[in-house]
Amino acid sequence: MTVTTRALLTPVLRTLPWRALAAGGAAGLLLAGIPRLLSGAPDPWLGLLALRGAALALALGLAFLLDDPARHITSAVPVRRPLRVGLRVALAAPWAALCWTAALFLVPEEVRPPVGALTLEAVATAVFALSAAALVVRRSTVTEPGVAVSAWLLSTAAAAFLLLPDGWALLVTPDDPRWTDTHERWAMLLTVALVVGSRACVEPLRTGLRFRPF
Incomplete structure (x- = not known):
């Protein structure tokens, strides 16, 4: 770890949107715990739905990770954006992994869907949220992209559930x-999201063109 990275750890940690992250984690754990709260025999379909809801809730919390009201001030410091964003992701990743692990264990084992496949869906959804936030930051002067990205993520999830044809089903x-083929598509989508993010x-090399008056 470089001296610059160590110097940035504490300031970045303090500026993370912990309320949004905590809200996403709490909502995810609440959704994952629903099968245990209901009386009667556990329902496998409900367990699957609960974990997918938990994955979406966690991703919605991560959509706010790049919110930075002081963005236009910190952009002037001699630390490039990849390092600043990378630190935010590195600091939030253990929290997200812990929440997801807890969500998996909250679903009763007898109705818990394949963990690897659901984890792939959760990671892809989270990376989609982070990549969308990074795109908004890169393409605009918005300092808090979380609200717009979370709304986009919710609408995309609804479209994936309701509008995709059977041949492209993701859920x-x-x-x-189609379970195996579907998760091959999830893997491809994750790769694309990682590249885009x-x-x-x-x-950018230039923030925009400046025209001189004649």
Whole structure:
């Protein structure tokens, strides 16, 4: 760890949107705990739905990770954007991993869907949220993209559930013959989101064209 990185850890940690992150984590854990709260035999479909809801809630919290009201001040410091964004992600990642692990254990084992496949969905959804926030930061002067990104993520999730044709379905049950093919698509989407997000974190060479009056 470089001297610059160590010097930035405490300031970045203090400026993280902990309220939004905590709200997303709490909502995710609440959703994951629903199968245990209901009386009667656990329902596998409900367990799957609860974990997908938890993954979406966690991603909604992460959508606020790049919110920085002091963005236009910190952009002038001699530390490039990839490092600033990378530190935020690195500090939030253990929290997100802990919340997701707790959500998995909250769902009763007998109705818990395949952990690896659901974790892939959760990671892809989170990376989508972070990549969208990075794109907004790169393409605009917005200091708090979280609200817009979370609204976009909710609408995208609804579209994936309601509008995608059967051949492109992303939300299927484990007993569906399309389960493996679906998660191959999830893996491809995760790769695309990682590439787009990484590219969005690179500071543009020019902030815009300046025209001189004649």
